[in-house]
Amino acid sequence: MGATSTQNTKLFRSTDSGTTWLAITDLTSVGYPDGDTSEIDATVLSSTAFEYILGLKDNGSLNFGINVNFTDTQHIALQADNGVNTARSYRVEYPERGAVTVTSVEFSGFLMSFTGDNPVNDKQAFTGTVRITGAVTIVNGDTAE
Numbered sequence: 001m002g003a004t005s006t007q008n009t010k011l012f013r014s015t016d017s018g019t020t021w022l023a024i025t026d027l028t029s030v031g032y033p034d035g036d037t038s039e040i041d042a043t044v045l046s047s048t049a050f051e052y053i054l055g056l057k058d059n060g061s062l063n064f065g066i067n068v069n070f071t072d073t074q075h076i077a078l079q080a081d082n083g084v085n086t087a088r089s090y091r092v093e094y095p096e097r098g099a100v101t102v103t104s105v106e107f108s109g110f111l112m113s114f115t116g117d118n119p120v121n122d123k124q125a126f127t128g129t130v131r132i133t134g135a136v137t138i139v140n141g142d143t144a145e
Helices: 073-081
Strands: 010-014 027-030 036-041 052-058 061-067 088-095 102-117 125-142
Touching (some): 010 027, 010 073, 061 102, 073 102, 073 125
Antiparallel strands (some): 010 088, 027 061, 036 052, 061 125, 088 102
């Protein structure tokens, strides 16, 4: 079968630049950095067609969902981080097919939103968006936290 299960995908948060990673529990979904690279128009008057060079990479954002627990220390920390001008370190571990290793993705970012929906006869579910600042480090075959 050509697929890898998302089971055991994990999201971590750090306040000490990644020395200590604390798991964000009750994770229901986590994306992948959605950035792109800008383009710069390098066309000159003698060009026969538009010409471009690549500009800076914008590493975008990462979205996640949790079943919120208002007594969990990391969920409380996420509430406190929401909209605060302090970048935190984040790490996502994606399971690798048929291996005990993971692909890890690490970056710094600002928690831009952390909001929930509480419909009748349902769970308390929150979603968050981390705006990535700076580089993203991707390591295949990494050791899980």
